[in-house]
Amino acid sequence: MATTKLGLIGGGVMGEALLSRLLQQKLYQPSEILVSDPQQQRRDFLTQEYGVEVTTDNHLVVTSATEAFLLAVKPQIFDSVISELGDWQVGSHTTTLPLLISIMAGVSLHKLEAAFPGQPVVRVMPNAPATVGVGMSAISAGHNVKPEHQELATRIFESVGQVVEVPENLMDAVTALSGSGPGYVCIFIESLTDGGVCAGLPRAIAYKLALQTILGTAVLLQESGIHPAQLKDRVTSPGGTTISGIAELESCGFRSAIIEAVLAAMARSQDLGNQ
Template sequence: MAIKLGIVGGGVMGEALLSRLIAQQLYRPEDVLVSEPQAHQRDLLARKYGVQVTSRNRAVAAVSDILLLAIKPQVFEAVAIELAEDNGERPDKELLPVVVSILAGVSLSKLEAAFGRQPVIRAMPNTPATVGAGITAIAPGKTVSKSQKEQAIAIFQAVGEVVEVSESLMDAVTGLSGSGPAYVAILIEALADGGVAAGLPRAIASQLALSTVLGTAQLLQQSELHPAQLKDRVTSPGGTTIAGIAELERAGFRSALIEAVLAAKERSRQLGQG
């Protein structure tokens, strides 16, 4: 059985990547094997995407060219034992798969220790990847070839943008873009609540809040304006916007977001040591 892509973990992020890769025809369904412990999720993946599925992680490691780890960090050590190159099931030891990990906090050194001679790449996508609007940071290990890195980049470009960073910055990436969608969701919810407090119907307030955040992000991206420049363009002397900004500053809005990123970065570091 020739499998080009093996995915260990068919949960939210694993399925998000799978769905986009199949939809964009980067991989044919018959070239993908997914291991997933939940029987109902295996059935769903097989039925929805036409891929092969198994409950055995070792079966994936034995046949794949690329091994994508999409499991929870807490189960990494147990799963890694099954997946390591010395499991005795791979017919050609010279054709070891590159391991691409999206596990928060699991360092390259830990991955390399677990997988021996296999090249490893650490990656951190975020949840907007589920709709093809994510951003992924990757940090290749020391034995990764140019072509292997390009393969990994192609996988994550299927769900959004890709940036390459040094390994030392991956916890910071986790704190910002990995956890960031939750911060933005709170921002949108709070804006909508503010609209309701000001008298707007909930549905209208939610629509206004969501479209405002989405539109602002698109404007900044397309115009390449610095956020401070856009803020200044919206803020007129003695107007409504500066009154609102003054309240945000009094409440510590800016520093709260900075501290949230730093706290999430620290938690990612702790998970990697656990």
């Protein structure tokens, strides 16, 4: 039987996204991954779709994983998961503890390290586009994390997109921007589509135009490396249509509304972390 290198506690949407991309990029073989999930239907699906080993035993996941195990569960059940594990490190025959990776929003490194004493721990905040391989993940490292742990965490999350490293005191800001950001973008796409419909376009065409415009603009900015203000200036002719639309956005407080949305989301993330 192959050695379990990576363990996943939680085989939900984000857990599966990581699993599929890690296997696709051959960073791990199916036989090297063990996933725990309480739902029989979900376990059957993961086995059938990806060929990985599955279990209901979280304790088995953390005692089997030699490189890393990932906590991909809702923060509300963190305490119950910890109580299931008990003194799992006692009697361990390994000389080095595997890296613990948490993607639970609001659960601090301090709380994680208290629950897993001596463990190398990183917090990661991925976002929804990670499920299609174009996500943005921010990583904060705990006290016991060494360069090789940081490299491992980065390699794992680069499988689903881009990665940045931030100090933990900025995690709430990351959550508010890139974690919640897809929600803001969806409202903008929906509103842009509604504007097209209001202007007379069929909804299906308006939606296609809006969606591709957002995607194309993002790719153009990414590949060209120019500042958004520069691109805005390039497409804004004197007395033209674009500047008329921008003037209306400014009069409605569009910029400040986005800024305030990020600040409100950050405040809520801080509140959740203190509960």
